[in-house]
Amino acid sequence: MKHNIPLGTKRWLTVVSEEDPDGTELLPEPSDHPATKPFKDALVADGIAVHSFQVQDLDAEWKKLSERGVEFVTEPMDAGAVHMAVFDDTCGNLIQLI
Structure with missing residues (x-):
C-alpha cells in the first residue's frame, strides 16, 4: 500500500509493487454501487x-x-x-x- 487516506466512511487507498514502489500506482475503486456486482459477474x-x-x-x-x-x-x-x-x-x- 502506498497511500491510505481516510475519507469519511471510505478510504483512498493506492497500491504499488514492492519491487517498484515508484512504479505504476493502482487505485482500487469501491464496489458498493448496486450495479457493480451484476457487471462484474457478467464479465467473469x-x-x-x-x-x-x-x-x-x-x-x-x-x-x-x-x-x-x-x-x-x-x-x-x-x-x-x-x-x-x-x-x-x-x-x-x-x-x-x-
Whole structure:
C-alpha cells in the first residue's frame, strides 16, 4: 500500500509493487454501487478481464505469481499476436497479463 487516506466512511487507498514502489500506482475503486456486482459477474461469466497489464516477461511473471498462490484461469498462451494469461484477483475480477 502506498497511500491510505481516510475519507469519511471510505478510504483512498493506492497500491504499488514492492519491487517498484515508484512504479505504476493502482487505485482500487469501491464496489458498493448496486450495479457493480451484476457487471462484474457478467464479465467473469463471459471470461472478460476487467484490466489488462503489459509485463516484460509473461512466463516469468506467471511463474512468480503462481508460486505466490495466484490462481490463473488461463495459463500463458498465444492469442494471435499476443502472449497472454488471465488470473482471478479474488475480488470478483479477471485480470489479464500480456
